[in-house]
Amino acid sequence: MNNSKKKMIKREISRREALSTGAKIATGAVVAGVAAGVVGYLAGTAVAPVRTETVTEVKPITVTVAATPTTTVTPTPTVWSYKEAARPYRGTTIRVVTENTPPAVFLKEEVVPKFEEETGIRVEWEAVSWGDMYAKEITDLEAGTGVYDAIYVEQDIIYTYMGRGWLTDLTLFGERNRALVDPNFDVNDFTAFGDAFKDPITGHYYGYPYEAFLKTYWYREDYYEQLGVKPAETMDEFVELSRKFYEWGRGKTPEVYGCGFQMIGITLPYLFVEGFFPAHGVYTWGINLNTMRASVEKGGTLNSDRAVKAFENFFKLLEVAPPETPTFSWGGNVDAMAAGRTPHGPFEYSEAAGAAIQRDPALRLRAALPPLLPEVKKEVLARPKADYWKAYVNYYDGGAFSIPYSSRNKEAAFLFVQYMTRKEASRVTAIKAFAPTRKSVIEELLPSDLNKKTGYFTLIKEYDWMYGPAPPFREHKLLIERFYDKWIHKIVAKEVGVKEGLDALAKEIDEMLEALGY
Amino acid sequence: MKYKFTPLFFLLPSISLLIIIGIIPLFPILWEALYLHIVATPVPPTFIGLDNFRNIVTDPDTGYYFGITFLLAALVLLTEIPLGLGVALLLVRKFRGREIFQTFFALPLGIAPIAVGCIWVLVLRPEVGPLTRLLAFIGMEFNYMASFWTAFIAILIMNIWRWTPFITLALLPALVSIPPDIVESSRIDGATFVKTLRHIILPTIKTPILTIIFIRLMDTLSIFDEVWILTGGGPGWSTRFISIDIVRRVIFETDYGFSSALTLIVLYITISICWLMLTIIKGGKLVEES
């Protein structure tokens, strides 16, 4: 045993040498790896170009919308059909990612199979949660990997994507590929919402809308009849009405409360910037579009008296809201209305209302203009129709299909995007999900039963110009995630006073915008 | 000697792989942390030196996020360890069905953290969960998202549910190894339960307990999946533990500079705590020097 022990000791001693050599090799590998990593990283960032055909300087996008471009329609000599146009692309597969909203679901069920049949182009449709979709889109677009050929772009994120040059100019693409343009596809038929996807300077489209709905006042007509009241026009009336319903609903089975809202997580700041703020005259999220600042001293309206009033009314309404309101998601109150727990909501997503009616056709929901401060109504009526960000009553929500610049199947995707947003498809989203994007479809639906019951399509036809899409902030997700989310939750949880919280919020936003170079 | 390099070769693949995924990516991160780089904005990455770090350190909320994470860890340890030990003590003596109990008891350990979150959402959410209804019988109106404390306690209970079996099953071998005669004889000598605990049981489990504390501590500090599903950091930002904070900043705010700085700080803290715990667990086998 002694011998082997000596052998082992010898082995151990030389182990040390072995390891020092090993350590040297390892260090060398690490240093090489580090150098490679740094060099590679620098190369990587140098390669990502800002590909854009529009202005790239960091200036606020001006508000007024340019004239609509000349249509991309050129009548082709032979009869145009999707089938013929898609012939060179039969058998390709395009990958689409979208949020699994009700309109998306209906499109997937009713329109996509028809597209695949007519064109022979296979569609890989991914409908995921919002966070997932956003993460996937950003990673694909940033790295330029071309994973997706068509993406869902909400009208608040379009400016981010456009600003980074990530999207294909559809107007230009159509002009360069006349054979792929559907002659029946009329871009002028889009509602005012279509403007939200245009470059304000060139007027070119970067996305074609496939869902568009108003955030507006929805109420249970049967409850209103029982109480013998009409929809409120001003915010004060609405608060009174809510209180009335609360009194009336006590002790009933099921109990009826006064009002409800989206409140959970990130839905709460959106409730304010999309709903309460405009209704109280605080537009474009309280940030002045020219100075790009939020605090009153610098031209913004975020910590103004109007904003304070918005919170005050919110708290008043919260008093008469059901106890589980803080867990309501985007359509939470609509579900509550469907269940009879609340009689109305001042700012509800119409697509949610539409989906609720789809599920239960006996449901009697009706739409109206949101309750406003009297000054707001005046300001809105006084502004030029196209200048929506000057004054608007509430949020014009929706989304479009866009084609990433990095897509490798742009032609097939272009056919797809047109197919999903043309009149026939718009009809589907209009009826099933209350998300019409075309004036002609709205006209068609005016005499329908659905409109008679809800009044929604009449509302769109006559008043949709009063609503405004999200302001053109490229960093809007950053702003809402980091600042609005934090402070609005603090204010609502009463951790900080309303004025204090708004002041702090405005200050932080201004600092950030300044750091970004505005 | 003939096999001078062999152990090196044996270790090389593992070490290299860990270097590639664990060390090399930290260099671009170091770089990013010095920049203002927000992906969503067209502003190109700008060098701002240590500003990211400064912002993190001076922001009062950062202290809050780290604070609640450590608070959770402390409460988790304070509740789980005694509970786990208690259950283990109940299991020490062989009885019929002990094996069955142990098998079922171990089930929650294999469930994915994200599935744990989903399970508890189904149990706790007022719309779908039985808990709210059960508590309503006693007259308590319960909504786990009502305030920070309700959410925090919900997370704590979820954690206890998930991990107590781990502690029990980890302590059991050590406890079982205590010869019953010693316990018997000390009882004859008049020792109370507490004394038995202090002088016999605790010393035996000293090493495994310290290691368990270490593992649970680090795991709780990195808690993510369950909380992501159960509260998403809410209500508001009150349950925004460190991992949740980082993930939100990377994915939603797309602020790579800030996130990188945060990542570096978190890793530094992790390494420090590891070092601290190891010096405490002096006798631990991980530090064995043959």
Add this chain to the structure above:
Amino acid sequence: MKKATLISIFTFAALVIILLFEMFPVYWVVVSSFRTRAEIVGMAPLYPTSFRIENFYDVFIKWKYYEYVINSLLVATGNTLLVILITLPAAYALARFRIRSRRHLSFWFLTNRMSPPAAFLLPLYLLFSFFRLSGSYLSLIIAYALFNIPLSIWMLMATIESIPREIDEAAMLDGLSPFGILRRIIIPLSKSGIVGTSLLVWLFAWNHYVFGIILSGPATKLMTMALGDFALTTVGIEWEYVATMTVGTIIPVFIVLFIIRRAIVSGFAFGKI
């Protein structure tokens, strides 16, 4: 006598309550996964009221979620193979040989295992997108090694250390190289340990979520990501499918745990602490 029976009764009652507490949420999920959404949201009773296999059919077959199961399987198994392959020799080296920087090495492994995965989200994303591997199976298989390698090395080390050194030494006298020792002696003798470790590594890989957020692309979507999708929907959570997916994620786990129940009971997995 009386005291002893009181204690037994108390012990029995306590254990029953504890087991109920642990099992109830699992029971609830399973019951919910067989219900319709209307039942779940409509204050359903505690006992099972439906047995809708359709839920599972809808999710896994009609919507082709079996693809995600396959993805998760591929990644988990791939990672396990990779990890076991490279950590077996490593554990052997660490257990048997005197290595100078063993202490530092162990510490470094420890920090890899203990770091929050979220902290490595951005670093790994930068790394893999640089190599254009983001969203591939390979990226996930490699990424999981970050926490699985340390785990595997520890457990295998413990297994190897339980093999008496004399066997090694005898083999060395016979002229076997370390590699030969590894192959002919260590591995055959540690079979159960290796199996147990592999299963644990596999489990951690199967259950992982965080890295999937950034590394799991449309082609490689994992079960856990799909589950997250269902649970994080903003409009109209489909509760019955959340439950169904959860059950789907848990089933392999239960199978694995059942296989190694002997090991659990004998404290294998935990005795090495």
